[in-house]
Amino acid sequence: MRLASWFLEHPHQIISLSALGSDLGAAKASLSEDIAIIDTALRASGTGWLETVAGQTGGVRFHVLQEAAQVHAFIQRLCTLLADPQRLLPGGYLYLSDLLGDPAFVRQASRIFAARFDQAGAQAVVTMETKGIPLAMSVGFFLGIPVVIVRHEDRVSEGTTVSVNYVSGSTGRLQTMRLARRLLPSGTAVLLIDDFLRGGGTMRGLLDLLREFDADVRGLGVLVETQQPEQKLVSDYVSLARITTVDGTALSAQPGRDYLASVPAPALSLSSLKEQI
Amino acid sequence: MRLASWFLEHPHQIISLSALGSDLGAAKASLSEDIAIIDTALRASGTGWLETVAGQTGGVRFHVLQEAAQVHAFIQRLCTLLADPQRLLPGGYLYLSDLLGDPAFVRQASRIFAARFDQAGAQAVVTMETKGIPLAMSVGFFLGIPVVIVRHEDRVSEGTTVSVNYVSGSTGRLQTMRLARRLLPSGTAVLLIDDFLRGGGTMRGLLDLLREFDADVRGLGVLVETQQPEQKLVSDYVSLARITTVDGTALSAQPGRDYLASVPAPALSLSSLKEQI
Structure with missing residues (x-):
């Protein structure tokens, strides 16, 4: 169980078989068997799967998974929650703070993003303050990568910052977003995660800003x-x-688009495991 | 393993033994034995402990735990990370964005808060945007409670808001913080979590704001x-x-205060478990 909980706590991180043995006290003789058992249990419960990574820096890595049935159930629940007319705020905004402040909800939503972008090779998650942060942090946890938060204002200097102006589709106002150079190395592969998309002005602004960092979206x-x-x-x-x-008041909600992970999880390679022991 | 991973994924949530049997397919005959084995393994690895909750709404609940040795090791690592003179920003601020954007770091830090405040009976975590959000969300996850984010500005109306003015100790400027009434029911027991404390002006402002909500801090x-x-x-x-x-430039960092959880985790009550089956 200690082995299994290590994987659950460290998604997307490669751990060598020798580290599993020395740091986690796993018995070397049954290591490949134990890993196979955990992999089977993870797949059976729709939680995730283990990958064997070959080579010098190889080992085993846990990926989160979302079965289609689980995803559909969550999306249905989300649509029901969203179809509450009380969520409609003046200016066409939507009240989402209760959902984005619910750690269990955020965790489930971000598991879907993490499974969907599991193979995207992203090295960082980028989001815009404030409401995107909970989702972005949780996606970053499941993909084992850091999160970079783009700010509205330059409250405090963090060294050289890059800023772009953008028109928020919701307010129609010209706004500024900023990101400190030291937060995102040039050429980083990134995922953009946010809570709400209307016209796309903010997302477009983020893409413009990220071009200044030569980011690979x-x-x-x-x-x-x-x-x-x-x-x-x-x-x-x-x-x-x-x-x-x-009629400007009532709400209806449908499932969104393209959220199902299309890549099936490859089977655990027992031969690769045995080579590493 | 399915049982164990359910507990790890749902900290602080009471699950009845019948739900464990029906929803998670745990074998009823060995249920109390299985729970005792998981409890032992959780304690042995310093991950947490299980509590039996008696009564009609009773069941079993997972609490996170941090062994003193683990906590000290993390605090030492934190002090080393902080003692980098490059973290010192103009105006006496500290560059923490890299740490607060690292999901694994945030998870470890917030486990310490969650273990420390495990018995505080809080019903919500309150934080101030922006940098406190990752920590607050993770503490909320481990304590199974929602997170309420206090905003600097009223970007969008979320209905009636309460605002207070405060003087940020760092900038010396008068600022405003706001919270929508619908986000925090009157009389809620809360924890305040933030990234940085200097003079305490922001924290004082939060306490003043929370008094308007009759919150029990x-x-x-x-x-x-x-x-x-x-x-x-x-x-x-x-x-x-x-x-x-x-000398206004170099940094040194020491461990903070009062962060060790003082309440020892009570032993699992097998008799209470058996009564519930």
């Missing part, structure tokens, strides 16, 4: 998008739900 | 405090590290 994910406007400033994004306002 | 926790000023506007807080600036 591997994926965009938002919790909720709006049906209107249909023409958004970004394409090829993942959303978990899409909302429609009816 | 059960604890204050900050990642890093500064040695100067020694007289802070708040007392009785937990900090993980304390930094001193020497």
Whole structure:
């Protein structure tokens, strides 16, 4: 059980078989058997799967997984939660603070993003303060990568910052977003995660900002998008739900787009495990 | 293993033994034995412990735990990370964005807060945007309670908001913090979690704001405090590290205060378990 809980606590991190033996006290004789048992149990419960990584820096790595049935159940629950007319705020905004402040909800939503972008090779998650942060941190945890938060203002100097102006589709106002150079090395492969997408002005601003860092954008994910406007400033994004306002007051919510992980988890390679022992 | 991973994924949530049997497919005959084995393994690895909750709404609940040796090792690592003169920013601020954007680091730090405040009976975690959010979300996850984020500005109306003015000790400027009424029911027991404490102006402002919500403050926790000023506007807080600036440039960091959980985890009650089956 100690071995299994280590994997659950350290998603996407490669651990060598010798470290599993020395640091976690796993019995060397039964190590490949133990790993196979954990892999089977993880897959059976729809929690995730183990990967054997060959070579000098190789070992075993835990990936989160979301079975389609689990994902659909969560999306249905999300749509029900969203279809509450009390969520509609003045200016076409949506009240999401209760959901984004619920750690268990955030964890489930971010598992879907993590499974969806598992093979994207991202080295960092980028988000815009404030409400995207909980989702981004949780996606970063499941993918084993750091999170970089783009700020609205320059409250405190963090050294050289890059800033871009953008028009928030919701307010129509010109705003500024900033990111300190030291927070994101040039050429980093990134995922963009945010809570809400309407016109795409903020997301477009983030893409403009990231170009200044030569970032390689591997994926965009938002919790909720709006049906209107249909023409958004970004394409090829993942959303978990899409909302429609009816008569400017009532809400209806449908499942979003492209959120199911398409890559099946490859089977555990026992031969590769045995070579490493 | 399925049982164990459920507990790890749902800290502080009471699950009835019948739900363990029906939803998770645990064998009823060996249920109390299985739970005792998991409890032993959790304690042995310093991960946590299981509690039996008696009564109609009773069941079993997983609490996170941090052994003193693990805590000390983490605090030492934190002090080493903090004692980097490059962290010193103009105006006496500290560069912490790399640490607060590292999900694994945040998870370890927040486990210490969660273990420390495990018995505080808090119903919500309150934090101030932006940098406190990752820590607060993770503490909320481990304590199974929601997180409420206090905002600097009223970007979007979330209905009636309460605001207070406060003087940030760092900038000396008068600022405003706001919280929507609907986010925090009156009389809620709360924990305050933030990243940085200097004079305590922000924390004092949060306490003033929370008084308007009749909140019952059960604890204050900050990642890093500064040695100067020694007289802070708040007392009785937990900090993980304390930094001193020497000659205005170099940094030294010592362990903070009061961060070790003092309540020993009570042993699992097998008789209570058997009564519930």
